[in-house]
Amino acid sequence: MFYFLLVILSVSVADGWSDNRQRRFKDDFLFGTASASYQVEGAWDADGKSESIWDRYVHSRPKLSPDGDVACDSYHQISRDVQMLRELGVDFYRFSIAWTRVLPSGFPNKIKEKGLQYYHNLVDELLKYNIQPMVTLYHFDLPQSLQDLGGWTNPLSITWFEDYARVIFENFASKVPHFITINQPNTVCVDGYGGDNFAPGINSLGVGDYLCVKHVMLAHAKAYRLYEKEFKTKHQGSVGIAISVNWIEPINNQTENVEAAEVAREFSIGLYVNPIWSKEGDFPALVKERVAAKSKEQGFLTSRLPTFTPEEKDLLKGSSDFLGMNHYTTGLAQPSAAKYPSPSFLDDMSVDFTQSLDWVQGTSPWLKSAPFGLYKSCLYLNKQYGYPTIIITEHGWSTNLGRKDPSRVDNLRAYLTALLFAIEDGTVVKGYTAWSLMDNVEWGAGVSERFGLYEVDFNSQNRHRSPRVSAHVYKRIIEQRVVEDTWRPTSLKMEVSTRRTGKNKSEL
Numbered sequence: 001m002f003y004f005l006l007v008i009l010s011v012s013v014a015d016g017w018s019d020n021r022q023r024r025f026k027d028d029f030l031f032g033t034a035s036a037s038y039q040v041e042g043a044w045d046a047d048g049k050s051e052s053i054w055d056r057y058v059h060s061r062p063k064l065s066p067d068g069d070v071a072c073d074s075y076h077q078i079s080r081d082v083q084m085l086r087e088l089g090v091d092f093y094r095f096s097i098a099w100t101r102v103l104p105s106g107f108p109n110k111i112k113e114k115g116l117q118y119y120h121n122l123v124d125e126l127l128k129y130n131i132q133p134m135v136t137l138y139h140f141d142l143p144q145s146l147q148d149l150g151g152w153t154n155p156l157s158i159t160w161f162e163d164y165a166r167v168i169f170e171n172f173a174s175k176v177p178h179f180i181t182i183n184q185p186n187t188v189c190v191d192g193y194g195g196d197n198f199a200p201g202i203n204s205l206g207v208g209d210y211l212c213v214k215h216v217m218l219a220h221a222k223a224y225r226l227y228e229k230e231f232k233t234k235h236q237g238s239v240g241i242a243i244s245v246n247w248i249e250p251i252n253n254q255t256e257n258v259e260a261a262e263v264a265r266e267f268s269i270g271l272y273v274n275p276i277w278s279k280e281g282d283f284p285a286l287v288k289e290r291v292a293a294k295s296k297e298q299g300f301l302t303s304r305l306p307t308f309t310p311e312e313k314d315l316l317k318g319s320s321d322f323l324g325m326n327h328y329t330t331g332l333a334q335p336s337a338a339k340y341p342s343p344s345f346l347d348d349m350s351v352d353f354t355q356s357l358d359w360v361q362g363t364s365p366w367l368k369s370a371p372f373g374l375y376k377s378c379l380y381l382n383k384q385y386g387y388p389t390i391i392i393t394e395h396g397w398s399t400n401l402g403r404k405d406p407s408r409v410d411n412l413r414a415y416l417t418a419l420l421f422a423i424e425d426g427t428v429v430k431g432y433t434a435w436s437l438m439d440n441v442e443w444g445a446g447v448s449e450r451f452g453l454y455e456v457d458f459n460s461q462n463r464h465r466s467p468r469v470s471a472h473v474y475k476r477i478i479e480q481r482v483v484e485d486t487w488r489p490t491s492l493k494m495e496v497s498t499r500r501t502g503k504n505k506s507e508l
């Protein structure tokens, strides 16, 4: 008897999460997929669109190939893009609006009707098939004209964004139920201003990056309050922000590594979540203390991390209807051995990351599969911030060319299973978004890293799209509401999902 118990115990421990219960996504759980303007639209200078920081960044670096000039040609392929969404049977499509297409000067003094029309056509086509649009206002592509004025390091960027947001809300609030203000402030700021690997590549380490964070957070809050005050009563939509929440685990349970992981979570997650979801409406205390101390040591008279006024904290606090969570991978933390440039964000944090050799590697160098990290991220947010309403606004996997993508199928199933466990343990998750609908321009990496449920042939005139195995598997999950271990499509031919057979809202 004792031996028998021991066997059961060790099997269930080894197996981690498996038991016999079948976990389902409730009928009102929303499934979607996503893209972003620069990554799919192409037509980079068509119909009066102005230059964005990504156009400039890629065009001025001879080593980078200008894949974004044409990208997936989505600017000319609305019906094909929406057809794919109907095939998948998704509830919503997350895409972004290019600021430069709508307001080429960066300001609302000149509104480009043709730019607006493209998004109206896309939104109308989605609504025709009962697919909800989820619109990101800013996904990394600032007008270069505003960058020339300092971009997000200029405090006036808060007003520039608010004015742009007003134009978008005025035009789309009646049709669009979900808005995301800004995608991944950490990428916008720490990658974009605290280095050279991401547009605009300002290289202002430990200074420009934090200035940007302050203004991006306030720009978000202003746009949220604008919608709340002038659009919400009438249109009843929701407005959130998409934050990069990758999991950080200590490399082992030694105290110094556990502490390093805690520090790293405050620097990479808390910096953006705390101002909105904590009662103080401010950056995390730990980050404020660390950056202030380092700054002093370095001879600065004030902390490199800017502060918020009491009014700004009030503006920030609670300024989101949902926490958009972009989750891809997990890092293992330990105190840094490496010497980072001083000052810099990395020096302030002083944590090094590795990933386990046991985790499957994607095509992107930073991407390994560790599904437990999604579960732990959710529980962490619940504990720290009191069960916020979450939408997974991105999760995905990169492969090479080819329509057979077993590693994406495995990754999708494992992460959705982890999500079901997080939901069972109390996480409030309204929806899940697969990144990405189709292969697209992976920023500086161009079209070499392929994140699509649909493969795109970048050598063909019309950027021909074809479904991968994972597209069929995702479609099946959306229909069945469960994650099956072994189901496979019998052919790669795709038809419109029975959930989206073309009936419009009034018919349903």
Ligand code: GBH
Binding pocket: 036, 039, 183, 184, 187, 191, 197, 198, 326, 365, 366, 394, 435, 442, 451
């Ligand atoms: C998301 O974040 C983006 O929102 C989306 O546009 C993108 O396509 C998707 O992820 C997949 O990457 O090579 O070690 O220097 C992307 C954030 C920022 C993650 C740059 C990878 C490069 C790390 N990315 N980062 S490294």
